[in-house]
Amino acid sequence: xxxxxxxxxxxxxxxxxxxxxxxxxxxxxxxxxxxxxxxxxxxxxxxxxxxxxxxxxxxxxxxxxxxxxxxxxxxxxxxxxxxxxxxxxxxxxxxxxxxxxxxxxxxxxxxxxxxxxxxxxxxxxxxxxxxxxxxxxxxxxxxxxxxxxxxxxxxxxxxxxxxxxxxxxxxxxxxxxxxxxxxxxxxxxxxxxxxxxxxxxxxxxxxxxxxxxxxxxxxxxxxxxxxxxxxxxxxxxxxxxxxxxxxxxxxxxxxxxxxxxxxxxxxxxxxxxxxxxxxxxxxxxxxxxxxxxxxxxxxxxxxxxxxxxxxxxxxxxxxxxxxxxxxxxxxxxxxxxxxxxxxxxxxxxxxxxxxxxxxxxxxxxxxxxxxxxxxxxxxxxxxxxxxxxxxxxxxxxxxxxxxxxxxxxxxxxxxxxxxxxxxxxxxxxxxxxxxxxxxxxxxxxxxxxxxxxxxxxxxxxxxxxxxxxxx
Amino acid sequence: xxxxxxxxxxxxxxxxxxxxxxxxxxxxxxxxxxxxxxxxxxxxxxxxxxxxxxxxxxxxxxxxxxxxxxxxxxxxxx
Numbered sequence: 001x002x003x004x005x006x007x008x009x010x011x012x013x014x015x016x017x018x019x020x021x022x023x024x025x026x027x028x029x030x031x032x033x034x035x036x037x038x039x040x041x042x043x044x045x046x047x048x049x050x051x052x053x054x055x056x057x058x059x060x061x062x063x064x065x066x067x068x069x070x071x072x073x074x075x076x077x078x079x080x081x082x083x084x085x086x087x088x089x090x091x092x093x094x095x096x097x098x099x100x101x102x103x104x105x106x107x108x109x110x111x112x113x114x115x116x117x118x119x120x121x122x123x124x125x126x127x128x129x130x131x132x133x134x135x136x137x138x139x140x141x142x143x144x145x146x147x148x149x150x151x152x153x154x155x156x157x158x159x160x161x162x163x164x165x166x167x168x169x170x171x172x173x174x175x176x177x178x179x180x181x182x183x184x185x186x187x188x189x190x191x192x193x194x195x196x197x198x199x200x201x202x203x204x205x206x207x208x209x210x211x212x213x214x215x216x217x218x219x220x221x222x223x224x225x226x227x228x229x230x231x232x233x234x235x236x237x238x239x240x241x242x243x244x245x246x247x248x249x250x251x252x253x254x255x256x257x258x259x260x261x262x263x264x265x266x267x268x269x270x271x272x273x274x275x276x277x278x279x280x281x282x283x284x285x286x287x288x289x290x291x292x293x294x295x296x297x298x299x300x301x302x303x304x305x306x307x308x309x310x311x312x313x314x315x316x317x318x319x320x321x322x323x324x325x326x327x328x329x330x331x332x333x334x335x336x337x338x339x340x341x342x343x344x345x346x347x348x349x350x351x352x353x354x355x356x357x358x359x360x361x362x363x364x365x366x367x368x369x370x371x372x373x374x375x376x377x378x379x380x381x382x383x384x385x386x387x388x389x390x391x392x393x394x395x396x397x398x399x400x401x402x403x404x405x406x407x408x409x410x411x412x413x414x415x416x417x418x419x420x421x422x423x424x425x426x427x428x429x430x431x432x433x434x435x436x437x438x439x440x441x442x443x444x445x446x447x448x449x450x451x452x453x454x455x456x457x458x459x460x461x462x463x464x465x466x467x468x469x470x471x
Numbered sequence: 472x473x474x475x476x477x478x479x480x481x482x483x484x485x486x487x488x489x490x491x492x493x494x495x496x497x498x499x500x501x502x503x504x505x506x507x508x509x510x511x512x513x514x515x516x517x518x519x520x521x522x523x524x525x526x527x528x529x530x531x532x533x534x535x536x537x538x539x540x541x542x543x544x545x546x547x548x549x
Contacts (some may be wrong), residue, residue, distance in 0.1 A: 051494075051506055051507075054506065054507060054510050057510050057511070058486060058487070058510055058513075058514075061482065061483075061486070061513070061514045061517040062482075062486075062487075062517075062519070063480045065482060065483065065515070065517055065520070065521055066479075068479065068524065068525075069476070069479070069522060083485070128532070135540070143476060188502060189501075189502030189503065190499050190502040190503075193496075193503070193504050197496055198506070204496050204504040204506065204507070205494050205495060205496060205504075205506055206490070206494050213490045213491040213494055216490055217487045217490055220487060221487070231529070247525050248525070250521045250525075251518055251521045251522045251525050254514050254515075254517040254518040254521070255514070255515065255518045258511065258514060258515075261507075261511060264507075308480065431495045456533065
Protein backbone atom coordinates (compact mmCIF):
# COMPACT_ATOMS: atom_id res chain seq x y z
CA UNK A 1 0.00 0.00 0.00
CA UNK A 2 2.50 2.63 -1.13
CA UNK A 3 1.52 6.26 -1.16
CA UNK A 4 0.26 7.42 -4.49
CA UNK A 5 1.70 10.65 -5.85
CA UNK A 6 3.61 13.29 -3.98
CA UNK A 7 0.87 14.74 -1.79
CA UNK A 8 -1.06 12.12 0.15
CA UNK A 9 -4.74 12.46 -0.67
CA UNK A 10 -7.25 13.07 2.07
CA UNK A 11 -8.51 9.52 1.56
CA UNK A 12 -5.01 8.14 2.15
CA UNK A 13 -4.32 10.38 5.10
CA UNK A 14 -7.58 9.96 6.99
CA UNK A 15 -8.81 6.45 6.10
CA UNK A 16 -5.60 4.80 4.83
CA UNK A 17 -7.00 4.29 1.33
CA UNK A 18 -9.53 1.82 2.80
CA UNK A 19 -7.00 -0.97 2.63
CA UNK A 20 -6.56 -2.09 6.25
CA UNK A 21 -6.97 -5.77 7.01
CA UNK A 22 -8.19 -7.37 10.23
CA UNK A 23 -4.98 -6.88 12.14
CA UNK A 24 -4.60 -3.17 11.40
CA UNK A 25 -8.24 -2.36 12.11
CA UNK A 26 -8.02 -4.42 15.26
CA UNK A 27 -4.99 -2.44 16.37
CA UNK A 28 -6.66 0.86 15.60
CA UNK A 29 -9.82 -0.10 17.49
CA UNK A 30 -7.92 -1.64 20.37
CA UNK A 31 -5.60 1.35 20.38
CA UNK A 32 -8.63 3.49 21.02
CA UNK A 33 -9.75 1.36 23.94
CA UNK A 34 -6.50 1.34 25.82
CA UNK A 35 -6.14 5.04 26.26
CA UNK A 36 -4.66 6.95 29.15
CA UNK A 37 -8.11 6.78 30.64
CA UNK A 38 -8.01 3.00 30.86
CA UNK A 39 -4.51 3.01 32.20
CA UNK A 40 -4.65 5.74 34.84
CA UNK A 41 -8.39 6.36 35.14
CA UNK A 42 -9.27 2.66 35.43
CA UNK A 43 -6.88 2.06 38.29
CA UNK A 44 -7.78 5.49 39.71
CA UNK A 45 -11.47 4.56 39.83
CA UNK A 46 -10.82 1.17 41.41
CA UNK A 47 -8.57 2.94 43.93
CA UNK A 48 -10.90 5.81 44.74
CA UNK A 49 -14.37 4.32 44.20
CA UNK A 50 -14.07 0.53 44.19
CA UNK A 51 -16.75 -1.54 42.44
CA UNK A 52 -18.30 1.29 40.36
CA UNK A 53 -15.09 1.08 38.27
CA UNK A 54 -16.32 -2.28 36.93
CA UNK A 55 -18.55 -0.41 34.49
CA UNK A 56 -15.45 0.11 32.32
CA UNK A 57 -15.36 -3.66 31.77
CA UNK A 58 -19.03 -3.87 30.77
CA UNK A 59 -19.72 -1.23 28.16
CA UNK A 60 -17.06 -2.41 25.73
CA UNK A 61 -18.44 -5.96 25.59
CA UNK A 62 -21.91 -4.59 24.81
CA UNK A 63 -20.65 -2.11 22.22
CA UNK A 64 -18.70 -4.87 20.45
CA UNK A 65 -21.67 -7.18 20.17
CA UNK A 66 -23.66 -4.30 18.64
CA UNK A 67 -20.72 -3.49 16.34
CA UNK A 68 -21.09 -6.88 14.67
CA UNK A 69 -24.35 -5.70 13.14
CA UNK A 70 -23.88 -1.93 13.00
CA UNK A 71 -20.44 -1.50 11.50
CA UNK A 72 -20.85 -3.61 8.33
CA UNK A 73 -23.87 -1.45 7.38
CA UNK A 74 -21.89 1.73 7.97
CA UNK A 75 -18.87 0.37 6.12
CA UNK A 76 -20.84 -0.72 3.04
CA UNK A 77 -22.42 2.70 2.71
CA UNK A 78 -19.16 4.58 3.27
CA UNK A 79 -17.33 2.35 0.82
CA UNK A 80 -19.70 2.96 -2.11
CA UNK A 81 -19.83 6.72 -1.47
CA UNK A 82 -16.13 7.11 -0.67
CA UNK A 83 -16.88 8.91 2.58
CA UNK A 84 -13.96 10.11 4.72
CA UNK A 85 -15.62 11.42 7.89
CA UNK A 86 -18.49 10.61 10.21
CA UNK A 87 -20.20 13.88 9.27
CA UNK A 88 -20.03 12.73 5.61
CA UNK A 89 -22.25 9.82 6.57
CA UNK A 90 -24.96 12.15 7.87
CA UNK A 91 -24.58 14.46 4.85
CA UNK A 92 -25.09 11.55 2.46
CA UNK A 93 -27.91 9.89 4.38
CA UNK A 94 -29.93 13.00 5.08
CA UNK A 95 -28.82 14.81 1.91
CA UNK A 96 -28.04 17.89 4.00
CA UNK A 97 -24.75 19.73 4.20
CA UNK A 98 -26.17 21.79 7.07
CA UNK A 99 -26.57 18.64 9.12
CA UNK A 100 -22.97 17.84 8.21
CA UNK A 101 -21.85 21.17 9.64
CA UNK A 102 -23.83 20.56 12.84
CA UNK A 103 -22.36 17.08 13.25
CA UNK A 104 -18.88 18.45 12.52
CA UNK A 105 -19.24 21.10 15.23
CA UNK A 106 -20.45 18.53 17.74
CA UNK A 107 -17.55 16.25 16.82
CA UNK A 108 -14.95 18.92 17.33
CA UNK A 109 -16.56 19.99 20.61
CA UNK A 110 -16.26 16.40 21.85
CA UNK A 111 -12.85 15.65 20.37
CA UNK A 112 -11.09 18.60 21.95
CA UNK A 113 -11.87 17.54 25.57
CA UNK A 114 -10.86 13.99 24.63
CA UNK A 115 -7.55 15.26 23.33
CA UNK A 116 -7.13 17.36 26.48
CA UNK A 117 -7.74 14.19 28.47
CA UNK A 118 -4.96 12.38 26.61
CA UNK A 119 -2.53 15.27 27.01
CA UNK A 120 -3.36 15.59 30.69
CA UNK A 121 -2.61 11.91 31.22
CA UNK A 122 0.54 12.27 29.21
CA UNK A 123 1.72 15.18 31.33
CA UNK A 124 1.06 13.25 34.55
CA UNK A 125 2.88 10.16 33.31
CA UNK A 126 5.96 11.92 32.03
CA UNK A 127 6.36 14.16 35.05
CA UNK A 128 5.90 11.22 37.43
CA UNK A 129 8.22 9.01 35.41
CA UNK A 130 10.93 11.64 35.52
CA UNK A 131 10.49 12.01 39.28
CA UNK A 132 9.28 15.58 38.79
CA UNK A 133 12.39 16.68 36.88
CA UNK A 134 10.30 17.25 33.76
CA UNK A 135 7.30 19.41 34.65
CA UNK A 136 3.86 18.54 33.29
CA UNK A 137 3.89 21.68 31.15
CA UNK A 138 7.20 20.77 29.48
CA UNK A 139 6.01 17.19 28.96
CA UNK A 140 2.75 18.32 27.36
CA UNK A 141 4.49 20.80 25.05
CA UNK A 142 7.22 18.45 23.83
CA UNK A 143 4.98 15.45 23.26
CA UNK A 144 2.41 17.63 21.47
CA UNK A 145 5.08 18.82 19.06
CA UNK A 146 6.12 15.21 18.40
CA UNK A 147 2.46 14.26 17.94
CA UNK A 148 1.85 17.03 15.39
CA UNK A 149 4.95 16.00 13.45
CA UNK A 150 4.02 12.39 12.99
CA UNK A 151 0.33 12.98 12.40
CA UNK A 152 0.99 15.51 9.64
CA UNK A 153 3.52 13.26 7.91
CA UNK A 154 2.08 9.78 8.18
CA UNK A 155 -1.67 10.08 8.82
CA UNK A 156 -3.70 7.13 10.00
CA UNK A 157 -1.11 4.54 8.88
CA UNK A 158 1.36 5.86 11.45
CA UNK A 159 -1.32 5.54 14.14
CA UNK A 160 -1.88 1.89 13.35
CA UNK A 161 1.84 1.10 13.55
CA UNK A 162 2.30 3.02 16.78
CA UNK A 163 -0.70 1.18 18.12
CA UNK A 164 1.00 -2.15 17.48
CA UNK A 165 4.05 -1.14 19.49
CA UNK A 166 1.93 0.36 22.22
CA UNK A 167 -0.31 -2.65 22.66
CA UNK A 168 2.64 -4.96 23.16
CA UNK A 169 4.10 -2.65 25.80
CA UNK A 170 0.86 -2.00 27.59
CA UNK A 171 -0.20 -5.63 27.62
CA UNK A 172 3.12 -6.60 29.10
CA UNK A 173 3.12 -3.74 31.60
CA UNK A 174 -0.54 -3.83 32.70
CA UNK A 175 -0.80 -7.61 32.91
CA UNK A 176 2.63 -8.00 34.50
CA UNK A 177 1.94 -5.47 37.21
CA UNK A 178 -1.63 -6.66 37.78
CA UNK A 179 -0.51 -10.26 38.17
CA UNK A 180 2.51 -9.52 40.33
CA UNK A 181 1.30 -6.94 42.87
CA UNK A 182 -1.54 -8.94 44.48
CA UNK A 183 0.74 -11.97 44.81
CA UNK A 184 3.63 -9.93 46.15
CA UNK A 185 1.76 -7.92 48.77
CA UNK A 186 -1.08 -10.25 49.72
CA UNK A 187 -0.09 -13.72 48.56
CA UNK A 188 -3.08 -14.07 46.21
CA UNK A 189 -6.08 -12.39 44.58
CA UNK A 190 -8.66 -13.58 47.05
CA UNK A 191 -6.40 -12.56 49.94
CA UNK A 192 -6.06 -9.09 48.42
CA UNK A 193 -9.81 -8.65 47.97
CA UNK A 194 -10.44 -9.89 51.51
CA UNK A 195 -7.95 -7.34 52.82
CA UNK A 196 -9.66 -4.61 50.78
CA UNK A 197 -13.08 -5.63 52.12
CA UNK A 198 -11.73 -5.64 55.69
CA UNK A 199 -10.09 -2.22 55.34
CA UNK A 200 -12.92 -0.60 53.39
CA UNK A 201 -16.18 -2.52 53.84
CA UNK A 202 -18.42 -2.13 50.78
CA UNK A 203 -15.62 -1.24 48.35
CA UNK A 204 -16.21 -4.41 46.32
CA UNK A 205 -19.95 -3.93 45.82
CA UNK A 206 -22.11 -1.12 44.49
CA UNK A 207 -23.62 1.11 47.20
CA UNK A 208 -27.39 1.25 47.80
CA UNK A 209 -27.65 4.84 46.59
CA UNK A 210 -25.50 7.09 44.46
CA UNK A 211 -23.39 4.75 42.34
CA UNK A 212 -26.01 2.04 42.82
CA UNK A 213 -26.96 -0.78 40.44
CA UNK A 214 -29.37 1.66 38.74
CA UNK A 215 -26.49 4.08 38.17
CA UNK A 216 -24.30 1.23 36.98
CA UNK A 217 -26.75 -0.18 34.43
CA UNK A 218 -27.74 3.23 33.06
CA UNK A 219 -24.11 4.34 32.77
CA UNK A 220 -23.09 1.15 30.98
CA UNK A 221 -25.97 1.48 28.50
CA UNK A 222 -25.31 5.16 27.87
CA UNK A 223 -21.59 4.60 27.38
CA UNK A 224 -22.17 1.63 25.07
CA UNK A 225 -24.58 3.83 23.06
CA UNK A 226 -21.98 6.54 22.66
CA UNK A 227 -19.08 4.17 21.98
CA UNK A 228 -19.18 4.09 18.17
CA UNK A 229 -20.52 7.63 17.94
CA UNK A 230 -17.00 8.91 18.54
CA UNK A 231 -16.00 10.40 15.18
CA UNK A 232 -12.55 8.81 15.23
CA UNK A 233 -14.06 5.34 15.85
CA UNK A 234 -16.57 5.87 13.12
CA UNK A 235 -13.92 6.96 10.65
CA UNK A 236 -11.72 4.07 11.82
CA UNK A 237 -14.45 1.84 10.38
CA UNK A 238 -13.77 3.29 6.91
CA UNK A 239 -10.16 2.09 6.96
CA UNK A 240 -11.23 -1.55 6.67
CA UNK A 241 -10.73 -3.58 3.50
CA UNK A 242 -13.84 -5.70 4.03
CA UNK A 243 -16.82 -5.88 6.35
CA UNK A 244 -15.77 -9.25 7.69
CA UNK A 245 -13.07 -7.42 9.66
CA UNK A 246 -15.71 -6.10 12.07
CA UNK A 247 -17.29 -9.49 12.61
CA UNK A 248 -13.96 -11.00 13.58
CA UNK A 249 -13.19 -8.06 15.83
CA UNK A 250 -16.54 -8.40 17.60
CA UNK A 251 -15.48 -11.91 18.61
CA UNK A 252 -12.00 -11.04 19.82
CA UNK A 253 -12.29 -7.57 21.34
CA UNK A 254 -14.45 -8.51 24.36
CA UNK A 255 -11.76 -10.97 25.49
CA UNK A 256 -9.00 -8.53 24.73
CA UNK A 257 -10.75 -6.05 26.96
CA UNK A 258 -10.21 -8.27 29.98
CA UNK A 259 -6.78 -6.63 30.27
CA UNK A 260 -8.69 -3.94 32.17
CA UNK A 261 -9.15 -6.52 34.92
CA UNK A 262 -5.43 -6.33 35.68
CA UNK A 263 -5.61 -2.56 35.78
CA UNK A 264 -8.30 -2.95 38.46
CA UNK A 265 -6.10 -5.36 40.43
CA UNK A 266 -3.40 -2.71 40.49
CA UNK A 267 -5.88 -0.08 41.68
CA UNK A 268 -7.12 -2.31 44.51
CA UNK A 269 -3.59 -3.22 45.57
CA UNK A 270 -2.70 0.48 45.60
CA UNK A 271 -5.73 1.17 47.79
CA UNK A 272 -3.95 -0.61 50.67
CA UNK A 273 -0.30 -0.14 49.75
CA UNK A 274 -0.25 3.57 48.89
CA UNK A 275 -3.35 4.96 50.65
CA UNK A 276 -4.31 8.60 50.99
CA UNK A 277 -4.47 9.87 47.40
CA UNK A 278 -7.59 11.99 47.20
CA UNK A 279 -9.69 13.24 44.26
CA UNK A 280 -7.72 13.78 41.07
CA UNK A 281 -4.60 12.38 42.73
CA UNK A 282 -6.26 8.92 42.63
CA UNK A 283 -5.21 8.84 38.97
CA UNK A 284 -1.63 8.63 40.20
CA UNK A 285 -2.22 5.46 42.22
CA UNK A 286 -0.87 3.13 39.52
CA UNK A 287 2.35 5.09 39.10
CA UNK A 288 2.86 5.42 42.86
CA UNK A 289 2.50 1.74 43.62
CA UNK A 290 4.77 0.82 40.71
CA UNK A 291 7.41 3.23 41.94
CA UNK A 292 7.19 1.92 45.49
CA UNK A 293 7.27 -1.73 44.40
CA UNK A 294 9.88 -1.78 41.66
CA UNK A 295 11.87 1.44 42.06
CA UNK A 296 11.91 4.45 39.80
CA UNK A 297 13.37 2.83 36.68
CA UNK A 298 10.18 0.85 36.11
CA UNK A 299 8.18 4.06 36.25
CA UNK A 300 10.26 5.06 33.22
CA UNK A 301 9.15 1.93 31.37
CA UNK A 302 5.54 2.47 32.39
CA UNK A 303 5.98 6.09 31.38
CA UNK A 304 7.02 5.07 27.86
CA UNK A 305 4.01 2.74 27.53
CA UNK A 306 1.75 5.42 28.96
CA UNK A 307 3.14 7.96 26.55
CA UNK A 308 2.13 5.75 23.63
CA UNK A 309 -1.33 5.18 25.11
CA UNK A 310 -1.84 8.91 24.90
CA UNK A 311 -0.26 9.34 21.48
CA UNK A 312 -2.33 6.80 19.52
CA UNK A 313 -5.76 8.16 20.44
CA UNK A 314 -4.29 11.65 20.28
CA UNK A 315 -3.20 11.13 16.69
CA UNK A 316 -6.55 9.59 15.71
CA UNK A 317 -8.36 12.53 17.26
CA UNK A 318 -6.21 15.05 15.39
CA UNK A 319 -6.62 13.25 12.04
CA UNK A 320 -10.37 13.02 12.56
CA UNK A 321 -10.83 16.61 13.70
CA UNK A 322 -8.66 17.91 10.83
CA UNK A 323 -10.61 15.85 8.30
CA UNK A 324 -14.00 16.88 9.66
CA UNK A 325 -13.26 20.60 9.74
CA UNK A 326 -11.73 20.66 6.26
CA UNK A 327 -14.21 18.29 4.64
CA UNK A 328 -17.49 19.21 6.34
CA UNK A 329 -17.01 22.86 7.28
CA UNK A 330 -14.30 24.38 5.06
CA UNK A 331 -15.50 22.66 1.87
CA UNK A 332 -19.07 23.81 2.50
CA UNK A 333 -17.92 27.41 2.92
CA UNK A 334 -15.55 27.22 -0.05
CA UNK A 335 -17.24 24.88 -2.56
CA UNK A 336 -14.69 25.76 -5.26
CA UNK A 337 -11.77 24.38 -3.22
CA UNK A 338 -9.88 21.52 -4.88
CA UNK A 339 -9.34 18.15 -3.22
CA UNK A 340 -5.70 19.05 -2.84
CA UNK A 341 -6.54 22.26 -0.97
CA UNK A 342 -8.97 20.47 1.34
CA UNK A 343 -6.32 17.88 2.08
CA UNK A 344 -3.78 20.57 2.89
CA UNK A 345 -6.27 22.41 5.11
CA UNK A 346 -6.89 19.17 7.01
CA UNK A 347 -3.21 18.84 7.79
CA UNK A 348 -2.64 22.51 8.58
CA UNK A 349 -5.40 22.29 11.20
CA UNK A 350 -3.46 19.70 13.17
CA UNK A 351 -1.04 22.16 14.86
CA UNK A 352 -3.85 24.65 15.48
CA UNK A 353 -6.05 22.08 17.22
CA UNK A 354 -3.10 20.79 19.22
CA UNK A 355 -2.30 24.29 20.41
CA UNK A 356 -5.88 24.78 21.61
CA UNK A 357 -5.75 21.46 23.46
CA UNK A 358 -2.39 22.25 25.04
CA UNK A 359 -3.69 25.54 26.38
CA UNK A 360 -6.81 23.87 27.78
CA UNK A 361 -4.68 21.09 29.29
CA UNK A 362 -2.40 23.46 31.13
CA UNK A 363 -5.24 25.60 32.42
CA UNK A 364 -7.95 23.02 33.18
CA UNK A 365 -8.35 21.32 36.54
CA UNK A 366 -10.91 18.51 36.33
CA UNK A 367 -10.13 14.87 36.87
CA UNK A 368 -9.75 12.59 33.87
CA UNK A 369 -13.08 10.83 34.07
CA UNK A 370 -15.29 13.90 34.32
CA UNK A 371 -13.80 15.31 31.13
CA UNK A 372 -14.36 12.11 29.26
CA UNK A 373 -17.94 11.78 30.42
CA UNK A 374 -18.77 15.25 29.06
CA UNK A 375 -17.28 14.42 25.66
CA UNK A 376 -19.17 11.15 25.77
CA UNK A 377 -22.46 12.94 26.34
CA UNK A 378 -21.75 15.18 23.37
CA UNK A 379 -21.21 12.39 20.85
CA UNK A 380 -23.99 10.22 22.28
CA UNK A 381 -26.44 12.84 21.00
CA UNK A 382 -25.66 11.70 17.44
CA UNK A 383 -27.06 8.25 18.18
CA UNK A 384 -30.79 8.74 17.50
CA UNK A 385 -30.21 10.44 14.13
CA UNK A 386 -27.71 7.76 13.11
CA UNK A 387 -29.94 4.82 14.02
CA UNK A 388 -32.91 6.36 12.20
CA UNK A 389 -30.80 6.67 9.04
CA UNK A 390 -29.80 3.01 8.82
CA UNK A 391 -32.97 1.70 7.20
CA UNK A 392 -33.47 1.34 3.47
CA UNK A 393 -35.67 4.41 3.33
CA UNK A 394 -34.79 7.74 4.85
CA UNK A 395 -37.90 8.35 6.93
CA UNK A 396 -37.02 11.41 8.98
CA UNK A 397 -35.99 14.83 7.72
CA UNK A 398 -32.64 16.52 8.11
CA UNK A 399 -34.39 19.34 9.97
CA UNK A 400 -35.57 16.93 12.67
CA UNK A 401 -32.10 15.41 13.04
CA UNK A 402 -30.60 18.88 13.42
CA UNK A 403 -33.26 19.95 15.93
CA UNK A 404 -32.79 16.79 18.00
CA UNK A 405 -29.01 17.06 18.09
CA UNK A 406 -29.01 20.77 18.93
CA UNK A 407 -31.61 20.30 21.71
CA UNK A 408 -29.63 17.35 23.11
CA UNK A 409 -26.34 19.24 23.11
CA UNK A 410 -27.88 22.29 24.78
CA UNK A 411 -29.24 19.99 27.48
CA UNK A 412 -25.79 18.44 27.98
CA UNK A 413 -24.25 21.89 28.36
CA UNK A 414 -26.99 22.95 30.77
CA UNK A 415 -26.63 19.81 32.87
CA UNK A 416 -22.84 20.10 32.96
CA UNK A 417 -22.80 23.80 33.82
CA UNK A 418 -25.41 23.48 36.57
CA UNK A 419 -23.98 20.17 37.78
CA UNK A 420 -27.50 18.77 37.77
CA UNK A 421 -28.33 15.12 38.38
CA UNK A 422 -31.60 13.25 38.12
CA UNK A 423 -31.83 13.61 41.90
CA UNK A 424 -31.73 17.44 41.70
CA UNK A 425 -34.10 17.51 38.70
CA UNK A 426 -36.65 15.11 40.24
CA UNK A 427 -36.24 15.36 44.02
CA UNK A 428 -39.45 13.40 44.63
CA UNK A 429 -38.52 10.40 42.50
CA UNK A 430 -37.68 6.98 43.95
CA UNK A 431 -33.99 6.45 44.75
CA UNK A 432 -33.56 4.09 41.79
CA UNK A 433 -34.67 6.80 39.35
CA UNK A 434 -32.54 9.43 41.09
CA UNK A 435 -29.42 7.34 40.53
CA UNK A 436 -29.91 7.06 36.76
CA UNK A 437 -27.15 8.61 34.70
CA UNK A 438 -28.14 12.19 33.92
CA UNK A 439 -26.97 11.70 30.31
CA UNK A 440 -30.28 9.97 29.62
CA UNK A 441 -32.10 13.24 30.24
CA UNK A 442 -30.27 14.86 27.32
CA UNK A 443 -30.87 11.81 25.12
CA UNK A 444 -34.57 11.89 25.99
CA UNK A 445 -34.85 15.61 25.16
CA UNK A 446 -33.08 14.88 21.88
CA UNK A 447 -35.43 12.02 20.99
CA UNK A 448 -38.59 13.99 21.85
CA UNK A 449 -37.56 17.07 19.85
CA UNK A 450 -36.48 14.88 16.93
CA UNK A 451 -39.83 13.07 16.89
CA UNK A 452 -41.91 16.24 17.10
CA UNK A 453 -40.01 17.97 14.29
CA UNK A 454 -39.97 14.78 12.21
CA UNK A 455 -43.76 14.60 12.38
CA UNK A 456 -44.04 18.28 11.44
CA UNK A 457 -41.59 18.03 8.52
CA UNK A 458 -42.40 14.77 6.79
CA UNK A 459 -39.94 13.70 4.11
CA UNK A 460 -41.91 14.23 0.86
CA UNK A 461 -40.17 11.68 -1.33
CA UNK A 462 -38.51 8.95 0.68
CA UNK A 463 -34.96 8.50 -0.60
CA UNK A 464 -34.32 4.89 -1.43
CA UNK A 465 -30.82 3.79 -0.57
CA UNK A 466 -29.16 0.62 -1.66
CA UNK A 467 -27.72 -0.56 1.62
CA UNK A 468 -29.07 -2.38 4.63
CA UNK A 469 -30.07 -5.35 2.57
CA UNK A 470 -31.63 -7.93 4.85
CA UNK A 471 -30.48 -11.31 3.85
CA UNK B 472 -33.95 -15.44 8.19
CA UNK B 473 -31.11 -15.24 10.64
CA UNK B 474 -33.03 -15.56 13.87
CA UNK B 475 -29.98 -16.91 15.69
CA UNK B 476 -28.60 -13.36 15.62
CA UNK B 477 -30.90 -12.55 18.54
CA UNK B 478 -28.51 -14.63 20.65
CA UNK B 479 -26.31 -11.51 20.70
CA UNK B 480 -28.75 -9.90 23.15
CA UNK B 481 -28.23 -12.60 25.77
CA UNK B 482 -24.86 -11.45 27.19
CA UNK B 483 -26.05 -7.86 27.60
CA UNK B 484 -29.28 -8.93 29.31
CA UNK B 485 -27.47 -11.41 31.51
CA UNK B 486 -24.66 -9.11 32.51
CA UNK B 487 -26.72 -6.01 33.30
CA UNK B 488 -29.94 -7.72 34.37
CA UNK B 489 -27.99 -9.71 36.93
CA UNK B 490 -26.13 -6.77 38.47
CA UNK B 491 -28.73 -6.01 41.20
CA UNK B 492 -28.65 -9.68 42.28
CA UNK B 493 -24.93 -10.28 41.79
CA UNK B 494 -24.02 -7.18 43.80
CA UNK B 495 -22.25 -9.08 46.60
CA UNK B 496 -18.77 -10.08 47.74
CA UNK B 497 -19.40 -13.77 48.57
CA UNK B 498 -18.94 -16.37 47.25
CA UNK B 499 -15.53 -15.70 45.72
CA UNK B 500 -15.08 -17.18 42.25
CA UNK B 501 -11.51 -17.84 41.11
CA UNK B 502 -10.32 -15.38 43.74
CA UNK B 503 -12.62 -12.61 42.53
CA UNK B 504 -15.44 -11.07 44.56
CA UNK B 505 -18.79 -12.24 43.19
CA UNK B 506 -19.82 -9.03 41.40
CA UNK B 507 -16.53 -8.80 39.51
CA UNK B 508 -16.58 -12.53 38.69
CA UNK B 509 -20.15 -12.15 37.38
CA UNK B 510 -19.08 -9.42 34.98
CA UNK B 511 -15.95 -11.24 33.83
CA UNK B 512 -17.90 -14.42 33.10
CA UNK B 513 -20.39 -12.47 30.98
CA UNK B 514 -17.61 -10.74 29.06
CA UNK B 515 -16.22 -14.19 28.19
CA UNK B 516 -19.73 -15.38 27.23
CA UNK B 517 -20.04 -12.32 24.95
CA UNK B 518 -17.02 -13.51 22.99
CA UNK B 519 -18.35 -17.07 22.81
CA UNK B 520 -21.80 -16.00 21.63
CA UNK B 521 -20.34 -13.68 19.00
CA UNK B 522 -18.08 -16.51 17.82
CA UNK B 523 -21.11 -18.76 17.48
CA UNK B 524 -22.99 -16.13 15.47
CA UNK B 525 -19.90 -15.61 13.33
CA UNK B 526 -19.75 -19.33 12.54
CA UNK B 527 -23.46 -19.56 11.74
CA UNK B 528 -23.22 -16.44 9.56
CA UNK B 529 -20.19 -17.81 7.70
CA UNK B 530 -22.02 -21.04 7.03
CA UNK B 531 -25.09 -19.18 5.82
CA UNK B 532 -22.98 -16.94 3.57
CA UNK B 533 -21.35 -20.00 2.06
CA UNK B 534 -24.78 -21.53 1.41
CA UNK B 535 -26.02 -18.36 -0.24
CA UNK B 536 -22.87 -18.18 -2.34
CA UNK B 537 -23.21 -21.75 -3.55
CA UNK B 538 -26.92 -21.29 -4.17
CA UNK B 539 -26.15 -18.22 -6.24
CA UNK B 540 -23.66 -20.16 -8.31
CA UNK B 541 -25.09 -22.42 -10.99
CA UNK B 542 -23.68 -25.51 -9.30
CA UNK B 543 -26.61 -27.29 -7.58
CA UNK B 544 -26.34 -27.19 -3.82
CA UNK B 545 -26.77 -30.64 -2.33
CA UNK B 546 -25.39 -29.89 1.12
CA UNK B 547 -27.08 -28.59 4.28
CA UNK B 548 -30.36 -26.75 4.12
CA UNK B 549 -31.36 -24.03 6.56
